[in-house]
Amino acid sequence: MGILEGKVALVTGAGSGIGRASAVAMAREGARIVVADLTEEGGDETVRLIVAAGGEALFVRTDVTRAADVKAAVASAVSAFGRLDIAHNNAGVLAAAPLLEDGAEAALDLALAVNAKGVMLSMKYEIEQMLRNDGGVIVNTASTMGMVAGFGQWAYVASKHAAVGLTKAVAIEFAQRGIRVNAVCPGAVTTPMTAPLAADPDVREATAAMHPMGRFAAPEEIAAVVVWLASDASSYMTGAIVPVDGGFTAG
Numbered sequence: 001m002g003i004l005e006g007k008v009a010l011v012t013g014a015g016s017g018i019g020r021a022s023a024v025a026m027a028r029e030g031a032r033i034v035v036a037d038l039t040e041e042g043g044d045e046t047v048r049l050i051v052a053a054g055g056e057a058l059f060v061r062t063d064v065t066r067a068a069d070v071k072a073a074v075a076s077a078v079s080a081f082g083r084l085d086i087a088h089n090n091a092g093v094l095a096a097a098p099l100l101e102d103g104a105e106a107a108l109d110l111a112l113a114v115n116a117k118g119v120m121l122s123m124k125y126e127i128e129q130m131l132r133n134d135g136g137v138i139v140n141t142a143s144t145m146g147m148v149a150g151f152g153q154w155a156y157v158a159s160k161h162a163a164v165g166l167t168k169a170v171a172i173e174f175a176q177r178g179i180r181v182n183a184v185c186p187g188a189v190t191t192p193m194t195a196p197l198a199a200d201p202d203v204r205e206a207t208a209a210m211h212p213m214g215r216f217a218a219p220e221e222i223a224a225v226v227v228w229l230a231s232d233a234s235s236y237m238t239g240a241i242v243p244v245d246g247g248f249t250a251g
């Protein structure tokens with residue numbers, strides 16, 4: 001029996017990378033999954049992987065910056081599976097632009113819309129539903145860039161610091177109402193998001209070398225921590241900001 005047997009989980013950004021690995025890993029542990037993503041192709045593929053492994057999942061096209069979409073994704077969990085126990089709010093974008101160039105304002109708008117407001121809207125509608133059951137568990141994907149700054153990614157850094165702040169504040173607000181909220185802060189992970197930088201061997205090498213373990217993570221190495229945070233094994237954890245970064249933030 002899996003450690004998430006009988007649970008229903010919603011994963012945003014589940015059509016790719018870390019979100020897909022998390023959705024697949026939670027399904028393997030017995031959870032039924034709502035795969036929420038902007039892109040249908042990626043979402044359908046994640047559902048296919050889960051079903052092929054004997055799990056249950058459905059795709060809901062969701063833009064996490066739109067309240068109506070997030071509400072509908074939560075409603076789909078309830079109509080298909082009867083409840084919502086777990087949410088992994090993971091959808092995110094890099095949104096990079098040099099501060100002194102024209103695209104700077106648009107970069108911040110996009111980063112905050114997806115990485116901060118998307119997390120806020122997700123938690124709002126997930127918690128509303130979880131309070132109707134007997135509570136729930138939320139894991140947000142922040143980043144090492146939510147703990148320190150780097151890579152010239154000021155807009156991303158600001159948005160991930162916001163995701164960390166949201167995690168702590170909402171965790172405290174609902175700590176006595178059966179809701180736990182924690183965040184993972186991945187270091188460099190091999191996903192489509194980092195593919196452009198990993199395509200240059202020198203940049204890839206330099207990025208890997210910034211992590212004491214000297215390598216990128218596989219998405220499954222982040223997903224394993226998400227599953228654990230979503231399970232009762234972490235029952236006394238809330239408001240925790242958990243680096244999963246090969247030692248990046250230890251130095």
Ligand SMILES: NC(=O)c1ccc[n+]([C@@H]2O[C@H](COP(=O)([O-])OP(=O)(O)OC[C@H]3O[C@@H](n4cnc5c(N)ncnc54)[C@H](O)[C@@H]3O)[C@@H](O)[C@H]2O)c1
Pocket residue numbers: 012013014015016017018019036037038039042062063064065090091092093094114118141142143144185186187188189190191192193194
């Ligand atoms: N890859 C890394 O090195 C790394 C490091 C730290 C944190 N993260 C974070 O991990 C999360 C997942 O990133 P990934 O590396 O798997 O990237 P990815 O690009 O492979 O996956 C991101 C997914 O989010 C979806 N998405 C984007 N905007 C969305 C929106 N508005 N609504 C719904 N879905 C949306 C995309 O369609 C995609 O499927 C992000 O929050 C990212 O910031 C990634």
